[in-house]
Amino acid sequence: MTSSAFPLKKEKKSIGRFLLDELKPRGKWLTPFNIISIPVMLVGAAIIVIRFINGIGAVSNVTQDIPWGVWKGFNVITGVAFAGGAYILTFVVYVLKVDKFHSIVRVTVLNGFLAYVFYAGALVLDLGKPWNIFNPIIGNNFGANSVLFLVAWHFLLYIVAQAIEFSPAVAEWLNARRAHKILSGLTLGAVIFGITLSTLHQSGLGALFLMAKEKIHPLWYSEFIPLLFLMSSVFAGLSMVIFEGSISERVFADQITSENKKQRKDIILILSRICAFSMFVYLFMQILVFAHGHRWAYINTPMGYWFLLEMLGFVVVPMLLFLLSFKRANIRWAKVAAVLTIVGIILNRLNVSIIAFRWDAAVHYVPSWMEIVVAVSIVFVEIWIFRWVINRMPVLRESPSWANNKHA
Amino acid sequence: MSIDRRNFFKVLGVTGAGLALGKQAQAEPAGEEVTEFKAILYDSTRCVGCQSCEFSCAEVHNLPEPEDFPEVGVLRKTNEKRRTVVNAYDTSKGEVYVKRQCMHCNQPACGAACLTQAMLKTKEGPVIWRENKCMGCRYCMISCPFDVPKFEYNSPNPKITKCNMCFERQQEGQLPACVENCPAEALMFGTRRELIAEARRRIVENPDAYYPHIYGENEAGGTSFLYLSPVPFEEIGFRTNIQNASYPALTKGFLYSVPAVFVLVPSVLLGIHKATKSNLDKNSNHD
Numbered sequence: 001m002t003s004s005a006f007p008l009k010k011e012k013k014s015i016g017r018f019l020l021d022e023l024k025p026r027g028k029w030l031t032p033f034n035i036i037s038i039p040v041m042l043v044g045a046a047i048i049v050i051r052f053i054n055g056i057g058a059v060s061n062v063t064q065d066i067p068w069g070v071w072k073g074f075n076v077i078t079g080v081a082f083a084g085g086a087y088i089l090t091f092v093v094y095v096l097k098v099d100k101f102h103s104i105v106r107v108t109v110l111n112g113f114l115a116y117v118f119y120a121g122a123l124v125l126d127l128g129k130p131w132n133i134f135n136p137i138i139g140n141n142f143g144a145n146s147v148l149f150l151v152a153w154h155f156l157l158y159i160v161a162q163a164i165e166f167s168p169a170v171a172e173w174l175n176a177r178r179a180h181k182i183l184s185g186l187t188l189g190a191v192i193f194g195i196t197l198s199t200l201h202q203s204g205l206g207a208l209f210l211m212a213k214e215k216i217h218p219l220w221y222s223e224f225i226p227l228l229f230l231m232s233s234v235f236a237g238l239s240m241v242i243f244e245g246s247i248s249e250r251v252f253a254d255q256i257t258s259e260n261k262k263q264r265k266d267i268i269l270i271l272s273r274i275c276a277f278s279m280f281v282y283l284f285m286q287i288l289v290f291a292h293g294h295r296w297a298y299i300n301t302p303m304g305y306w307f308l309l310e311m312l313g314f315v316v317v318p319m320l321l322f323l324l325s326f327k328r329a330n331i332r333w334a335k336v337a338a339v340l341t342i343v344g345i346i347l348n349r350l351n352v353s354i355i356a357f358r359w360d361a362a363v364h365y366v367p368s369w370m371e372i373v374v375a376v377s378i379v380f381v382e383i384w385i386f387r388w389v390i391n392r393m394p395v396l397r398e399s400p401s402w403a404n405n406k407h408a
Numbered sequence: 409m410s411i412d413r414r415n416f417f418k419v420l421g422v423t424g425a426g427l428a429l430g431k432q433a434q435a436e437p438a439g440e441e442v443t444e445f446k447a448i449l450y451d452s453t454r455c456v457g458c459q460s461c462e463f464s465c466a467e468v469h470n471l472p473e474p475e476d477f478p479e480v481g482v483l484r485k486t487n488e489k490r491r492t493v494v495n496a497y498d499t500s501k502g503e504v505y506v507k508r509q510c511m512h513c514n515q516p517a518c519g520a521a522c523l524t525q526a527m528l529k530t531k532e533g534p535v536i537w538r539e540n541k542c543m544g545c546r547y548c549m550i551s552c553p554f555d556v557p558k559f560e561y562n563s564p565n566p567k568i569t570k571c572n573m574c575f576e577r578q579q580e581g582q583l584p585a586c587v588e589n590c591p592a593e594a595l596m597f598g599t600r601r602e603l604i605a606e607a608r609r610r611i612v613e614n615p616d617a618y619y620p621h622i623y624g625e626n627e628a629g630g631t632s633f634l635y636l637s638p639v640p641f642e643e644i645g646f647r648t649n650i651q652n653a654s655y656p657a658l659t660k661g662f663l664y665s666v667p668a669v670f671v672l673v674p675s676v677l678l679g680i681h682k683a684t685k686s687n688l689d690k691n692s693n694h695d
Contacts, residue, residue, distance in 0.1 A: 064559065127545055142525070147521070148545065196669065211553075211656070214650065
């Protein structure tokens, strides 16, 4: 760094300075989001320190009967469902080549990538012995007949695939033209690999619970959990795309060209149609499982009402709203439906992993405030990084003119 | 009796994971050592609830001594500080004591769940936990149908704790501590095959004293801890909704579909990509 005799080093130094400049925050500091998120993240960081000094029990309410709490149930299992938008949109854009969605594919991939990185992060917090996390990856400790082994590998590989899918944006930001060319060439391979991995681990997260046959309430347990998880990840992911898009549209309004703005309404209407149809398929599968499992006996119980609320309130209603929005060409309904769907997916994933899990246990699990603060902090940190990237790299805004790809 | 000799062999044969039975042993290549699953038979008609098993277990594994005792109406549970407990139940045949601990399934759900093989079904029979492999993900706790593995939530370097059938003592040729110290001979150690025969013999010779079922012979695909009881097992706190097939079998369909998906999905995607490409090429030159 000290010597400037070598041109190569000199160039490195300027890149270093460029990166340093880019690290600095931009824009106003005291936005409402910052005022809320900064204290939460600081408290969250303190709780994480306590967790590593005194053990998980010091901050979390998980029990011997219900060993997975919100960090796994919400951050990992629910979060991954919401990251499903990336594999659906890359399929539509790169495999089916529907150009219309080009303007939102990059931001969705970024969202998915960050979601996976941070939800893997949440997993580390929840592991009792995180220093052994590489055991299933290296060494001779392959528990190859474990569903979690597959999920872990797919997580890791999918993070790599998404990094490759997003890498052209980084190359454009760094003005690295040759790297951009190489990385863009890898996109299709990464997309196909990524979609395959996604179908397997979205369903794999459901398959995790297959062995807990008697421990999950029969209204939520069936041998079809993997398929139900896969199907619901379609509308979970797309609802998140609609939701995140409608916020980005306002927050990052200056980055979106007027042409893209016009397209957005059209995009949301098509997405809401895909959501409605995939929800219909999901509902149909649920009805089949319900009838097949002779579940009528459970309906007139508190857990039965809870199940009906999930199915009617957060699947049927948003499905109809998505249809309505498409029929009337009104995206407001789609946004309402997206929010309802998101709530419904949170409900569903938490039901399978926590609420209906050992519903008969003597002591029920209720998350501690510290667990919730950490869970929310993880989401906030992710949003911070997301914002940092959006403000610097061509994600929402147009690529530089030298990168003559449509938006690859 | 519901289980005949043939069925018994079938269960062992299906679930034995490479273990060789007496008859099959003759077909094994000479010189290869044959190991049978070791097991423990617990006869609750003999148990007097003295807690010797609890005390000796605590001593051997450096755990605190139990301070409470079996009492009707109180459900004592195993936890990270005690690996076995004796409970008392008021049943149709009077007060019955029941010892509980890990069942050491032939095909354990915890072992299939473990992504690092920290939870391991040894070829000798005990299901053991290996600290240097474990990540602490607690998926074994999610999967175990008997809720056996416990976790040290209040330790920065936590362990999964459960009965390991005194595997280290077995390696040295000693009996499990609870078996060795049981004054009532309620516990018996041996190969699983011998113990099932012994349990049958007891039921046949004394049909009035026993409920005619060996819990663990078929439950969860067969376990290495076998129970005899004077009363139906639901009266003494056992879960009777445990399936007879092994629990890892529940994930088999999913795991088998993985290689198929890995071959089929990319091929289909590539096919779709090529198909749409040739259509688009004609009118995408303006880009």
